[in-house]
Structure formats: structure tokens, C-alpha cells
Amino acid sequence: MRAKKHLGQNFLHDDGVINNIVKIIRPKKNERIIEIGPGHGAITQYIQASEADLQLIELDNDLIPLLEQKFASSDNVQIHHMDALQLKLTAGPYKVVGNLPYNISTPLLISMLFQAEQISEMVFMLQKEVVQRICGSPGEKNFGRLSVMLQHRFDCTAHLVIKPEAFNPPPKIDSQIIQLVAKKEFNQVPLPALESLVKQAFQQRRKTIRNNLKKVVSMAQLEIVGIDPKQRPETVTVLQYEELTKLLVKDTD
Ligand code: SAM
Numbered sequence: 001m002r003a004k005k006h007l008g009q010n011f012l013h014d015d016g017v018i019n020n021i022v023k024i025i026r027p028k029k030n031e032r033i034i035e036i037g038p039g040h041g042a043i044t045q046y047i048q049a050s051e052a053d054l055q056l057i058e059l060d061n062d063l064i065p066l067l068e069q070k071f072a073s074s075d076n077v078q079i080h081h082m083d084a085l086q087l088k089l090t091a092g093p094y095k096v097v098g099n100l101p102y103n104i105s106t107p108l109l110i111s112m113l114f115q116a117e118q119i120s121e122m123v124f125m126l127q128k129e130v131v132q133r134i135c136g137s138p139g140e141k142n143f144g145r146l147s148v149m150l151q152h153r154f155d156c157t158a159h160l161v162i163k164p165e166a167f168n169p170p171p172k173i174d175s176q177i178i179q180l181v182a183k184k185e186f187n188q189v190p191l192p193a194l195e196s197l198v199k200q201a202f203q204q205r206r207k208t209i210r211n212n213l214k215k216v217v218s219m220a221q222l223e224i225v226g227i228d229p230k231q232r233p234e235t236v237t238v239l240q241y242e243e244l245t246k247l248l249v250k251d252t253d
Contacts, residue, residue: 009039018046036096048077085107207232
């Protein structure tokens with residue numbers, strides 16, 4: 001079957017890499033796991049063998065019959081023919097895993113973040129550049145919107161970098177495995193307010209935080225959370241973004 005570019009199809013064929021991902025996923029009997037984009041089932045077959053309670057989310061019409069056939073005798077596997085971006089999680093917590101189609105990885109991560117209370121952990125294969133952005137630390141050039149948003153709710157670990165040859169067809173870029181473990185305790189901040197603040201803060205990276213936020217934040221508010229107005233947005237910590245959001249929400253109440 002030809003790979004469909006518009007569905008981000010780069011199928012894993014390297015057993016070493018597949019083993020590595022499965023080791024990081026650590027599937028257990030009866031554990032509720034959702035796999036996004038199972039494709040031909042390269043990772044799926046190992047998760048299925050662990051007797052985890054597995055839900056597969058696949059958009060490609062042509063792959064559904066193939067998956068149905070492959071897992072016909074597996075009572076612990078359910079196949080859903082749908083767009084992962086429409087996924088509404090209930091009755092969690094779930095481990096959400098997958099070798100994600102690169103074209104939907106950022107919106108999918110944000111969608112999962114907004115449903116974080118239903119998620120215990122996520123293990124994804126992503127573009128290396130996206131993993132570096134998510135796991136970036138303040139002061140690094142990778143640190144940005146995605147880092148602040150995801151680190152707010154998840155502990156992020158970057159694992160192996162995977163070369164294009166592990167896939168068929170090979171993508172043009174390197175990939176990397178990321179593990180995002182939901183924080184048991186986190187700063188209670190309204191997510192849409194944090195999202196909106198962070199979006200404005202990083203609007204122009206070369207500008208100071210004061211300049212990017214001047215329409216919404218006062219000098220005094222920056223000072224309260226210990227931000228120097230001359231700082232660049234990528235040097236402000238996740239905690240400071242969270243505290244600033246809390247302050248703004250409180251002041252508009
Ligand atoms: N897991 C397989 C593997 O590692 O070989 C396939 C990974 S491939 C990078 C991405 C998979 O996601 C494909 O099977 C593709 O059809 C599926 N896909 C693409 N867009 C999707 C969407 N919006 N919702 C669900 N699945 C999607």
C-alpha cells in the first residue's frame with residue numbers, strides 16, 4: 001500500500017526502534033492505552049501482546065480493514081475510524097501513545113493538554129525539532145509557547161533521536177521519542193488564559209517581555225512575579241508565566 005503524504009504516513013520498520021518505543025511505553029495488563037495512528041500496527045502488536053486495554057485511533061479508510069483483520073482475535077483491542085483531533089477523552093486516565101503524523105502533532109498535543117485530567121502519560125515519536133521545543137529550558141532558543149504550555153502540566157523527557165532510515169518512506173528530518181508524564185501537582189491556572197498570555201509574550205521574540213505584553217500587563221504586575229521588563233520572553237520561567245496569568249485572572253475578576 002502506498003504511503004499517503006497528506007496523512008503523514010512514515011511507517012516504522014526498524015525493530016530496534018520499535019522495541020525502544022515499547023520499552024518507554026511500558027504497557028501493562030489492563031492498562032488503558034490509546035494509540036494514535038497505528039498504521040500497519042508496528043507498535044500496536046507489542047502493546048496488544050501485553051494485554052493492555054488498547055484503543056486505536058486511525059483516520060485512513062484503507063488501513064481500517066487491515067487493522068481489523070490483524071487484531072480480529074484480540075479482545076483487548078478496539079479500533080476507531082476517526083480523526084485524532086476530534087478525540088474527546090472520558091473515563092481516563094489513559095496513556096496516550098503513537099508515532100504521530102507530523103502534520104497534526106502540535107494541534108494534537110494542545111488538544112491533549114486541554115484534556116490533561118484524563119491522561120497519565122504520553123509517549124510520542126515526533127519531529128526532533130518539536131521535541132527540542134517542548135523540552136527546552138528558559139534561556140534556550142528552543143524555549144517557547146509549546147515548552148511553557150506542556151511543561152505546565154507534564155514532566156517532559158526527550159529520549160532517542162531516530163534517523164530517517166527507520167521509516168518507510170524515510171522522512172526528510174530526524175525524529176525523536178518524547179515522554180510526557182502528567183504532574184501530580186501543578187499550579188492551578190486557567191489554561192485558555194495561560195495560552196493567550198504565552199501567545200502574546202512570544203509574539204516577537206526579539207522584543208522584550210514588556211513590549212510584547214504592554215497591552216495586557218503593567219510594569220507593577222511584572223515586578224510582582226519577579227520579571228525584569230527588559231527580559232526576553234524565552235528567559236521567563238514557566239512558574240513566572242503561571243503566576244502572571246493568575247495575577248491577570250484575579251485582577252479581572
Ligand atoms: N504507527 C505506525 C508506525 O509507526 O508505523 C504509523 C505511523 S504514521 C507516522 C502516522 C499514522 O497516523 C498513519 O497511520 C496515518 O494514517 C495516521 N493518521 C494521520 N492523520 C491522522 C489523524 N488525524 N487521526 C488519526 N490518525 C491519523
